[in-house]
Amino acid sequence: MSDYIKPIVFAAVLSIVCSSLLTLASTGLKEYQLKNIALDKQKNILKSVGLIQEDRAPAQDTIGRLYADSIRRMWVDTGGKLVSEKQKGPHDLSVYLHVKDGAVQSYIIPVDSRGLWGRILGYLAMKNDGTTVSGFTVYSHSETPGLGGEIEKSWFQKNFAGKKILDDQGNLVSITVAKGKVKERITDKRQQNFVDGISGATLTGKFLSEGLKLTLIEYEPLSEKFRKNRTK
Amino acid sequence: MKITRTKAFKVFFKPIWESNPVSGQILGICSALAVTVQLKTAIVMGLALTFVLAFSNFLISLMRNIIPRNIRIIAELTIIATLVIFADQVLKAFLYDISKQLSIFVGLIITNCIILARAETYALGNPPLLSLLDGIGNGLGYSQILITVGILRELFGAGKLLGFQVVPETFYTAGYQNMGFMVLAPGAFIAIGLIVWLQNTVSKE
Numbered sequence: 001m002s003d004y005i006k007p008i009v010f011a012a013v014l015s016i017v018c019s020s021l022l023t024l025a026s027t028g029l030k031e032y033q034l035k036n037i038a039l040d041k042q043k044n045i046l047k048s049v050g051l052i053q054e055d056r057a058p059a060q061d062t063i064g065r066l067y068a069d070s071i072r073r074m075w076v077d078t079g080g081k082l083v084s085e086k087q088k089g090p091h092d093l094s095v096y097l098h099v100k101d102g103a104v105q106s107y108i109i110p111v112d113s114r115g116l117w118g119r120i121l122g123y124l125a126m127k128n129d130g131t132t133v134s135g136f137t138v139y140s141h142s143e144t145p146g147l148g149g150e151i152e153k154s155w156f157q158k159n160f161a162g163k164k165i166l167d168d169q170g171n172l173v174s175i176t177v178a179k180g181k182v183k184e185r186i187t188d189k190r191q192q193n194f195v196d197g198i199s200g201a202t203l204t205g206k207f208l209s210e211g212l213k214l215t216l217i218e219y220e221p222l223s224e225k226f227r228k229n230r231t232k
Numbered sequence: 233m234k235i236t237r238t239k240a241f242k243v244f245f246k247p248i249w250e251s252n253p254v255s256g257q258i259l260g261i262c263s264a265l266a267v268t269v270q271l272k273t274a275i276v277m278g279l280a281l282t283f284v285l286a287f288s289n290f291l292i293s294l295m296r297n298i299i300p301r302n303i304r305i306i307a308e309l310t311i312i313a314t315l316v317i318f319a320d321q322v323l324k325a326f327l328y329d330i331s332k333q334l335s336i337f338v339g340l341i342i343t344n345c346i347i348l349a350r351a352e353t354y355a356l357g358n359p360p361l362l363s364l365l366d367g368i369g370n371g372l373g374y375s376q377i378l379i380t381v382g383i384l385r386e387l388f389g390a391g392k393l394l395g396f397q398v399v400p401e402t403f404y405t406a407g408y409q410n411m412g413f414m415v416l417a418p419g420a421f422i423a424i425g426l427i428v429w430l431q432n433t434v435s436k437e
Contacts, residue, residue, distance in 0.1 A: 007300040014307055018314040025318050032325035040328060145266060145335050146417065 040139055042067045048125035048135040049098040049106050050161075071108075072097045080221025093218060098125070106134045107226065109219050113211020116203045118142035120151065120211065126165070130226030133175060136160035148204030159195035165216055165223070167193060172220055174213035177205035244365045247373040254377040254424070255431040259345040263337050264378055265420040271394050274382030276330050278375025280323065280338055282368060284315045285347050289367030293355040308351045309342070316341045346374060381423045389414030 043063055046052045051066055058066075075088035076095050083092065096108035106127050113120040122138035136157050143149045150156050159182075160175065167173045168189060178185050178194040179202060186194045197205045216223070253259045260281075267277045291311050292299070299307045320338045323331035331338065341347065350370055355363040386392055388411045391399035399408065413419050 007303045010298070010300055011303055011306065014310055018310055022314055022317055022321075025321050029321050029325040033321070033328075036324065036328035040332075142336075145337070149335065 039063065042071075044137040044139040045071055045096055045108055045123055045125075048108055048123040048137045050135055051098075070098055070100060072099055076219065076222045078221070080223075080225045082222070093222075095219070095222065096123075104128050107222065109215060111136075111211060111215050113215070114207045115141055115143050116148055116201075116207060117144070120204075120208060124160075124212065124215070126223065126226070128226055130223040130228075131164050131166050133160045133163045133165065143201065143204050146200075147198065148201040150198045150201065151204060151208065156196070156198060163195060164192045172216060172223075174209070174216045176209045176213075179205070240362060240365055243362050244369040247366070247370040248376060249373070249431075250435060252373040252377065252431065253346045253349075253370050254374055255428045256435075257349075258428070259349060260374055261424065263340060263344060264374075264381060264424060265417050267334055267337050268378055268381040268385055268420050268423075269389070269415055270333075271379065271382040271386045273330060273333050274378040275375070276323070276327060277334060277337065278371070278378045280319045280334075281341055281344065281346070281374055282371025283319055284312065284341055285350060285371040285374075286364055286367035287315050288312045288347055289350055289355040289363040290360050292351045293358060293360040293363035296356050299356075304356070305348075305352075308348065312347055312351070313342050346370060377424070377427060380427060381420055384423045385414045385419055389419065 039060060043052065046063065046066055051070060052058060052063070074082045074084060074095050074097055075092040077083055077089060077092050082095070082097075094110055096110075097104050098106045098108065106125050108123050108125045111120070111122045111124050113122075118141065120138060120143070121140040122136065124136050125134040126132065127134045138152045138157070141149070141151060143151060163175050165172060165174055173193050176194050178197045180199070181196050182191050182194045247253060247256075251257065254261065254264055263277060263281075268274045288308070288311055292308055295307070316339065319341070320331070323334070323338060350367060354366050358366070383393065386394075387398060391397060391404075391410050399410075411419070414423075
């Protein structure tokens with residue numbers, strides 16, 4: 001009988017000891033991790049509007065200062081009007097503004113898209129004409145490294161700069177991740193709405209395209225205001 | 233007795249070169265290909281694996297007489313997984329950027345064959361201190377290969393070491409180009425292949 005009980009008792013004790021140690025470590029380190037995550041988000045927002053570059057990341061306090069100087073967090077109500085935190089309603093969407101000399105240079109939309117293995121979180125920065133993409137970054141994903149994981153690399157993200165979310169008739173078409181290179185696959189007229197895809201990661205591209213489109217439809221009232229220059 | 237003849241010395245130094253886990257036993261190749269694009273990530277990965285391997289060997293060896301035979305692999309993996317998650321949490325708290333670059337590969341240390349192989353073949357049959365030395369030795373053997381490959385790939389692939397420009401600007405103006413191939417996984421495959429070849433040729437003599 002004890003032959004059956006010993007392994008069970010051993011396994012139970014081992015699991016309890018290991019899991020309590022891990023809980024301890026995780027709660028103890030949580031504060032540092034959250035700080036890192038917050039800083040990383042700020043870095044990504046700054047990167048999406050081109051205030052810092054991928055390969056020359058500045059020191060932590062510089063990031064904090066740059067962020068405080070040039071980024072404002074606002075909310076968008078259902079009519080596309082920008083409101084401050086105090087006035088925001090329960091369904092209002094979060095948006096970040098890149099402000100320079102009192103004028104809005106670009107607005108940064110948080111992207112929360114489905115991916116192949118998990119959520120893809122990032123930022124899509126739009127210029128103040130409401131049509132042109134200024135930059136795109138990803139700060140959290142669980143795609144396969146080397147395949148879908150390439151969405152976090154700068155070669156992929158650089159493609160987004162300068163692309164348009166409207167087609168030549170002025171309809172919202174969002175940005176689509178092409179299968180392969182845009183220059184080879186897409187007709188001239190539509191190249192401005194597509195970015196180069198990642199080989200071996202067709203599904204990641206498909207989900208990300210869908211996610212971007214849904215997000216942009218949600219924020220369309222705001223984009224429209226920017227296009228007509230009536231944000232104030 | 234000379235120190236080089238002691239058992240502890242052999243246990244520690246043999247895996248660093250002679251029976252190196254990567255180039256001698258061809259274990260742990262997956263992560264060696266994935267994290268060696270830059271020297272920095274290679275060093276951190278080497279340290280993380282050495283930490284996990286040293287403590288998993290030590291703890292499993294301490295418990296070797298009370299671990300029930302029929303669930304020993306489960307027990308070993310529980311200990312290994314605990315250590316790996318702990319290492320991952322520490323990296324996320326203090327080396328966030330590197331931890332992001334290493335992404336899933338720190339978590340994948342759990343399935344790294346080197347660790348289970350050392351637990352099964354060494355820690356289960358040897359006293360704790362020798363197992364600890366064996367763990368550190370094997371960890372350093374793995375790190376040594378990773379660092380060598382990391383240096384080769386970062387130097388030839390990007391002209392840098394640890395992020396600092398090493399290849400001078402005059403080389404580039406004279407027509408020198410970075411080998412883009414070294415940045416890709418096949419570059420690491422060839423680098424490791426060359427190290428295995430070197431290892432085999434040298435140890436045969």
